[in-house]
Amino acid sequence: MTAPFRxxxxxxxxxxxxxxxxxxxxxxxxxELNGPHAGELNDALGRIGFRRSQSVAYRPSCAGCTAxxxxxxxxxxxxxxxxxxxxxxxxxxxxVSACRAWATDEQFQLLRRxxxxxxxxxxxxxxxxxxxxxxVEHSPVDSYIVEYREPGVNGAQGRLVGAxxxxxxxxxxxxxxxxxxxxxxRPGLGNFIIMDHILRARxxxxxxxxxxxxxKGSARMAYKVRYRPIEVLGPQGWMLLTDEDAVIAPPAxxxxxSDVLA
Numbered sequence: 001m002t003a004p005f006r007x008x009x010x011x012x013x014x015x016x017x018x019x020x021x022x023x024x025x026x027x028x029x030x031x032e033l034n035g036p037h038a039g040e041l042n043d044a045l046g047r048i049g050f051r052r053s054q055s056v057a058y059r060p061s062c063a064g065c066t067a068x069x070x071x072x073x074x075x076x077x078x079x080x081x082x083x084x085x086x087x088x089x090x091x092x093x094x095x096v097s098a099c100r101a102w103a104t105d106e107q108f109q110l111l112r113r114x115x116x117x118x119x120x121x122x123x124x125x126x127x128x129x130x131x132x133x134x135x136v137e138h139s140p141v142d143s144y145i146v147e148y149r150e151p152g153v154n155g156a157q158g159r160l161v162g163a164x165x166x167x168x169x170x171x172x173x174x175x176x177x178x179x180x181x182x183x184x185x186r187p188g189l190g191n192f193i194i195m196d197h198i199l200r201a202r203x204x205x206x207x208x209x210x211x212x213x214x215x216k217g218s219a220r221m222a223y224k225v226r227y228r229p230i231e232v233l234g235p236q237g238w239m240l241l242t243d244e245d246a247v248i249a250p251p252a253x254x255x256x257x258s259d260v261l262a
Contacts, residue, residue: 008032008041012061019123020218021067030058038140043170049233051212052167052176054138060213068213070233071241072172073194075202075209077229084195084226091192094148095158098166101143103133106160114179135165135177142168148180148193162189166197172208173201194227 008031018024033042033055042052049070050057060068080088108129115125127135136145148162162180166173175197180189198209214232215221224230225246231238232245 015063018062020215020221021065024065024067025062027061027063028058029061030056033057033140035140039142042141042167046169046174046210047171052139052141052174054134055140067215067217069216070210071212071214071224072208072210072231072233072238073198073227074229074231074240075172075198075207078198078202078227080195084191087188087192088195091148091186091189093151094161094192095151096146096148096196098144098146101136101139101145101165103129103136103145105129107136107145107147107163108132110160110163110181111179114182117182139167143176144168146193146197148189148196161186162193164193164197169210172206172210173197174210175212191223191226198227 010029010031013028013030015025015027018026031041031045033052038055042050042057045057045059046052048059050059059070062068111127111132115122115127119125136143144166146164146166147160149160150158152158162178164178165176167176175194178190178193180186180193182189194209194211201207201209208231209227211224211227211230213221214224225241228241230241232241
């Protein structure tokens with residue numbers, strides 16, 4: 001006899017400095033993903049704004065602040081604009097493959113270069129090989145590392161220039177974390193990786209690509225709303241983001257206190 005599904009237990013972290021908005025504190029509500037129903041639970045939580053990190057699903061739960069908003073691209077209606085089409089053409093020679101969620105030294109060295117260039121003082125800057133392996137390999141759901149390589153020569157494997165840890169959910173792809181070369185040889189790689197995920201999801205009938213959280217007052221998050229149509233999760237559920245809503249403006253101050261990727 002199959003054991004009944006157990007409702008998950010949720011916990012809340014202690015307040016810590018917000019990484020996006022200076023002077024604010026963040027808290028997260030989280031639960032563990034384990035057992036035979038981990039994938040179903042992750043899918044359900046993803047539809048209400050949770051994200052996955054290893055075997056934990058979490059979402060912001062900050063007192064008096066709702067600046068972090070879940071966003072997802074509506075893949076059937078996505079039409080790249082002129083600059084996005086140009087970017088797709090520029091990187092159209094890259095060889096893309098979905099690999100098992102297994103960490104390699106080549107990926108880790110790429111991550112180190114990416115973090116040093118883009119997030120030198122971020123929370124991930126001190127990651128070592130073991131931390132990276134935990135991030136990639138400790139997944140209780142269907143996960144892949146999508147690799148982006150330059151064309152190989154004489155049968156040799158080409159240079160790894162981008163990678164993305166990606167979850168396959170029932171209604172879409174969830175981009176957990178992407179990293180890439182930031183030198184001048186391949187400008188716009190991060191945007192290309194997002195568009196590649198959108199087009200791949202659409203090609204197999206998946207409705208969404210989940211991009212995590214968008215923070216309206218954070219310029220470093222502005223790229224997430226360049227892919228239209230895009231939905232935001234609010235009190236009334238998922239709704240299309242309008243041009244007016246996407247204008248970068250600081251949010252109000254807090255009141256008190258495996259076929260898809262093959």
